[in-house]
Amino acid sequence: MQIEPTQLDKAVLLKVIGRMDAESAPEFEQACERSIAQGARHLIAELSGLQYVSSMGLRSFLTVAQKLKSQNGSLSLCGLQGLPRQVFEMTKLIGLFPVYQSTDEAIAKL
Amino acid sequence: MDPGFRRLSLPASLNSLQAFLEFAHTGADAAGLAAADRDQLDLVLEELLVNVARYAYQPGAGDVELAYAVEAGKLLVQIVDKGRIFNPLEKEEPDLRGNLENLPVGGLGIFLFRHLVDSPSYRREQDCNIVSFRFPRPDLLGT
Numbered sequence: 001m002q003i004e005p006t007q008l009d010k011a012v013l014l015k016v017i018g019r020m021d022a023e024s025a026p027e028f029e030q031a032c033e034r035s036i037a038q039g040a041r042h043l044i045a046e047l048s049g050l051q052y053v054s055s056m057g058l059r060s061f062l063t064v065a066q067k068l069k070s071q072n073g074s075l076s077l078c079g080l081q082g083l084p085r086q087v088f089e090m091t092k093l094i095g096l097f098p099v100y101q102s103t104d105e106a107i108a109k110l
Numbered sequence: 111m112d113p114g115f116r117r118l119s120l121p122a123s124l125n126s127l128q129a130f131l132e133f134a135h136t137g138a139d140a141a142g143l144a145a146a147d148r149d150q151l152d153l154v155l156e157e158l159l160v161n162v163a164r165y166a167y168q169p170g171a172g173d174v175e176l177a178y179a180v181e182a183g184k185l186l187v188q189i190v191d192k193g194r195i196f197n198p199l200e201k202e203e204p205d206l207r208g209n210l211e212n213l214p215v216g217g218l219g220i221f222l223f224r225h226l227v228d229s230p231s232y233r234r235e236q237d238c239n240i241v242s243f244r245f246p247r248p249d250l251l252g253t
Contacts (some may be wrong), residue, residue: 022124022160052149052158055219066210083149090225091218092206 003031010110011042011076013103017049020057020084028057032064032075041073044106048079053087065097074098076106115177115188122163122174122191130176132158134187136223137178141185147246151185154226157219158189158198158241166193166239184228188242196239197232198223 001018012035020028032043032098076098078092080088088094100106118133120126131152139150155176162174177192203224204217224230227243234240 021156022127025152052152054153054160055222056160058218062210069210083153086150087153087222091221096210096213097148 001027003028005031008044008107011044011107012040013044013046013047015049019052020050020060021052021054022056022097025054025056025060029060029063032060036064036067036071036073041068041071042110043068043074044076044078044103046078046103047084048081050080050084051082053084058087058091058093059081061097062093074110076100076109078103078106115179115186117163117175117177119173121173122159122166122172122193124160124163126163126174127156127159130155133176133224134178134185134238137185137187140180142150143185149228150250151245154223154245155187155189157223161196161198161219162191162193162239164191164228165196166191184247186242187227187245188240190238190240192238195234197234199230199232 001016001020004015006013006015014035016028035043037085052103061075068075078100079102080099098106098109100109116137118130120129133150134151134155138151143151159174166172168173172192177188177190198220200230201217201220203221206213226247227245228247230241230243232239232241
């Protein structure tokens with residue numbers, strides 16, 4: 001899994017590519033933690049390159065979203081497709097996140 | 111067990127996961143599964159094997175066996191461990207209707223396993239947990 005962070009005006013964009021499994025999910029959480037520690041309150045995860053996510057990955061998304069919400073921030077999900085979308089929908093967790101087709105849309109809603 | 115099953119037994123640990131998935135891919139290829147179905151299979155196996163690695167033998171260690179057979183474009187899969195009794199089909203489903211603040215932390219992996227496979231079953235036999243299922247689920251084929 002690769003994570004490419006980009007600092008935007010009001011948020012940090014994290015482009016996630018590859019497979020988020022039991023082994024790599026903590027890396028996503030750590031990348032988010034770093035952004036939060038540097039002052040970010042809104043994170044946008046761009047997931048069109050995410051091929052796979054398991055329950056450990058779901059837990060990481062939830063942990064980060066809970067943390068941001070407690071600081072009046074948000075974790076938005078963009079470009080969800082394929083198995084990751086299926087997993088978010090099947091567990092109904094998709095309803096707990098702001099979900100957008102594109103990062104532009106997510107940025108416009110901040 | 112029926113003949114025709116291929117088996118791989120490795121230490122129950124996160125480090126074994128990749129080897130188990132590669133072993134299962136041989137079966138997925140033989141069954142002619144599409145790429146999307148293979149990812150689903152990886153997910154189900156990860157959830158079950160990580161669960162065994164985390165809980166079955168704690169605080170000790172032990173092995174887990176993955177076995178599969180190909181039958182008419184489907185895989186019959188069996189996961190066997192000698193750890194403490196655990197029936198994933200009896201575990202209560204997590205209540206996912208809450209909001210971010212009060213969501214349950216556990217149970218998501220077992221939930222995904224139960225919803226992504228066909229005919230899951232569990233039995234305890236000779237001190238072994240034996241979880242079996244067919245894959246893919248016909249109604250989820252290629253999704």
